[in-house]
Amino acid sequence: MNNLPINQILQGDCLELFQSIPNNSIDCVFADPPFNLKKKYNSHKDKLLESEYILWCEKWIDECVRVLKDNGFIFLHNIPKWLTFYASFLNSRAVFRHWISWEAMTAPMGKTLQPAHYGILFYSKGEVKDRFKEIRYPHKRDRKGVLVKDYGGKKGILHPFGPLCSDVWTDIHRIRHAKNRDNHPCQLPLHLLERIILMSSEEGDTILDPFLGTGTTALAAKRLGRNFIGFEKDSEYCQIATTKIENEFFMSKIGENWVSFYLNEIVSLRERDWNNLKDYFEIPKDIREIDIHKIKFKTIGKTEVTKYRTNLFDERLPLEA
Secondary structure, three states: OOOOOOOEEEEOOHHHHHHHOOOOOEEEEEEOOOOOOOOOOOOOOOOOOHHHHHHHHHHHHHHHHHHEEEEEEEEEEEOHHHHHHHHHHHOOOOEEEEEEEEEOOOOOOOOOOOOOEEEEEEEEOOOOOOOOOOEEOOOOEOOOOOEOOOOOOOHHHOOOOOOEOOOEEOOOOOOOOHHHOOOOOOOOOHHHHHHHHHHHOOOOOEEEEOOOOOOHHHHHHHHOOOEEEEEEOOHHHHHHHHHHHHOOOOOOEEOOEEEEEEOOEEEEEEHHHHHHHHHHEEOOOOHHHHHOOOOEEOOOOHHHHHHHHHOOHHHOOOOOO
8 A cells, every 4th residue: 555646636647647556456446437428528538439439448447457456346437338348348357246327317319218327337356255335225205204115014124224225226316506516527426426435345445536537536435434546637627626625524424334425314324334323313113104204313403413424523413312
């Protein structure tokens, strides 16, 4: 690790910057490259011939695999068209684990099916045991707090917090409003990266993103107690990312357990941590009432939750008894 540029954002071309990363040194790679869809990046021409784009992708994917530890994970985010090429290339170099789809509805495009998801290819470098951690997310409810899904009379055996994640994520959406976006055409939601990091790494691990953009992966890693390394070609994006990371003091943690927050709610937690976390929630005494009683933090209100979240973990406010 002493040879790694830990917790640094390096400006430059990723293929050149990869040369500074030793073999078998990274715990997890997340890559969200330009999609070759003519989007307006500051320092990248997002308009290559298909053959040129695929050849370029093969080069940086090869580097991602090279720097991964033998028990490391790699996540590649793109539209389904390009992921089919990525998979054909990766299948001879790594072990397929999942194709994750996350809901990203777009406008109708005419004589075709309406695109409604992005894909995330999930591979491991080798046959990994005990590295992947199951993730739970909150039950889907209507505005009144009642469960949307009918569990056919089996609500009494539901998990109080929520179901285990499948490979289809409908609870995380694109950043739709300009006021919530940086000056970047393809910014991802922070809690998307937090979920990926929670299920694939441990505190102190190193996450590498070769297309860091405005810093979402690095920010998620810092909030979750992981190290990061980011490559970014554009100086403006590097500056935005650096400023965000320097100003981030929130550790996404309850007690000794890392979780992911969104809008003052926990949206991802690890299954193995539930026994340590359940005392922080108000859970109905009769679990059969879980369909109409949403479990909540044992805090006074929204203000208390906000304070609880933004304090460093050694200064956290006490919870109500």
